Amino acid sequence: MIFCEVKNEDVYSAAVVGAGPAGSTAARFLSEMGHKVILIDRKEVVGIPKQCAEGLFGSCFPEFSTATGDFITGKARYLQVVFPNHASYRVRGDLYMLDRPSFDQHLLRLAERSGAEVVLGRKVENVDPESGEVHLKGGETIRAKTIIGADGPVSRVARSMGIRNRLVPAAQVEMTWPFDDAIYAYIDHDLGPHNSPTTHNSYSCWIFPKNERGTANVGCFGTVPTLERFISKYKIEGEVLEKNGGAIPLGLPPRLQQGRAVLIGDAGGLTNPFTGGGLYPAARSARIAADAIDWFLRGETKNIEYESRMRKDFVASDLHMKARDALADLSNDELCRLGTAMNGLVFPDLKFTASPWLV
Numbered sequence: 641m642i643f644c645e646v647k648n649e650d651v652y653s654a655a656v657v658g659a660g661p662a663g664s665t666a667a668r669f670l671s672e673m674g675h676k677v678i679l680i681d682r683k684e685v686v687g688i689p690k691q692c693a694e695g696l697f698g699s700c701f702p703e704f705s706t707a708t709g710d711f712i713t714g715k716a717r718y719l720q721v722v723f724p725n726h727a728s729y730r731v732r733g734d735l736y737m738l739d740r741p742s743f744d745q746h747l748l749r750l751a752e753r754s755g756a757e758v759v760l761g762r763k764v765e766n767v768d769p770e771s772g773e774v775h776l777k778g779g780e781t782i783r784a785k786t787i788i789g790a791d792g793p794v795s796r797v798a799r800s801m802g803i804r805n806r807l808v809p810a811a812q813v814e815m816t817w818p819f820d821d822a823i824y825a826y827i828d829h830d831l832g833p834h835n836s837p838t839t840h841n842s843y844s845c846w847i848f849p850k851n852e853r854g855t856a857n858v859g860c861f862g863t864v865p866t867l868e869r870f871i872s873k874y875k876i877e878g879e880v881l882e883k884n885g886g887a888i889p890l891g892l893p894p895r896l897q898q899g900r901a902v903l904i905g906d907a908g909g910l911t912n913p914f915t916g917g918g919l920y921p922a923a924r925s926a927r928i929a930a931d932a933i934d935w936f937l938r939g940e941t942k943n944i945e946y947e948s949r950m951r952k953d954f955v956a957s958d959l960h961m962k963a964r965d966a967l968a969d970l971s972n973d974e975l976c977r978l979g980t981a982m983n984g985l986v987f988p989d990l991k992f993t994a995s996p997w998l999v
């Protein structure tokens with residue numbers, strides 16, 4: 641049983657570590673509920689460098705409690721899934737392309753406007769989940785009744801709880817690209833090193849056009865050589881304007897909370913195991929954590945009742961894992977046969993759980 645007793649009133653109600661989409665959103669929700677919140681990020685400007693393909697379902701904006709804004713760089717009507725023999729099917733959907741740095745900065749502004757105290761350019765070294773102490777590089781200590789670890793895939797808060805997320809690398813370039821009405825997911829198991837499967841995920845590579853920018857994010861699960869093989873095999877042409885990438889956590893860790901500390905977003909490994917997408921789970925976990933911490937701080941619950949609610953909410957996870965593993969088991973020949981059978985089909989209504997059901 642997790643028990644947290646609040647003894648010292650002269651501290652922050654919540655210290656949020658990491659001002660990415662998850663942290664800024666949790667900080668805002670808690671501030672709006674009237675709590676004293678501090679939001680700390682090691683970066684001086686959040687969202688840079690970009691580590692994202694920048695795609696988001698339209699239905700995710702309400703979860704972030706924001707309307708669309710000038711951080712949108714395009715809209716696609718279809719997700720097109722492409723097989724190794726270039727056969728493909730389409731799913732109709734409401735897909736937005738973001739400018740991730742602007743989106744992250746927008747969410748941070750909302751947190752600041754709601755009253756959260758924002759500290760940028762300060763790295764958190766570790767936290768004490770039992771006492772609520774947050775130790776900054778340079779020696780300072782912040783004390784809080786609760787701690788939210790929103791510090792991304794290689795989370796210091798998670799490490800302080802003895803947790804290391806399972807990470808998968810992702811490589812990406814942004815290149816010039818013509819106007820397009822679709823985003824593309826490629827399933828090809830021959831792109832990995834020495835023809836070993838790239839399938840840490842259900843699909844291997846992606847092209848996400850950003851129509852208003854005249855560019856696309858072209859990326860893969862894997863490292864730069866895998867991305868180079870993808871670009872060469874599928875004859876993808878464009879001028880490379882930026883190289884980026886990052887790590888994607890896949891799979892929930894054994895714990896999402898300990899003592900006064902909870903993990904949200906990538907810090908809690910909360911990405912969609914089928915797609916690797918983490919923005920929706922970032923918003924969802926921020927909301928659930930804010931509610932659980934609010935109830936705890938108001939004395940309505942003895943413990944922070946986050947983990948059980950979050951795990952129940954993340955039910956899509958099992959389904960997504962099964963669908964991913966089912967796809968991973970197919971050889972490229974089988975994928976080609978599947979592609980031929982599905983070629984030209986158009987499915988209506990792309991929803992969060994639609995693709996795994998399809999598989």
Ligand SMILES: Cc1cc2nc3c(=O)[nH]c(=O)nc-3n(C[C@H](O)[C@H](O)[C@H](O)COP(=O)(O)OP(=O)(O)OC[C@H]3O[C@@H](n4cnc5c(N)ncnc54)[C@H](O)[C@@H]3O)c2cc1C
Binds near residue numbers: 794
């Ligand atoms: C190549 C790539 C493509 C992707 N494409 C998509 C996509 O198209 N759609 C989608 O939904 N998801 C995508 N994702 C996943 C998505 O980017 C993440 O799930 C999302 O950023 C998670 O948000 P977060 O707030 O949890 O973490 P982050 O965005 O990683 O934010 C963490 C913050 O914590 C700060 N921080 C870290 N350590 C410390 C510390 N010690 N002290 C203080 N601050 C710290 C960081 O500076 C950062 O600002 C992609 C990921 C990658 C790598």
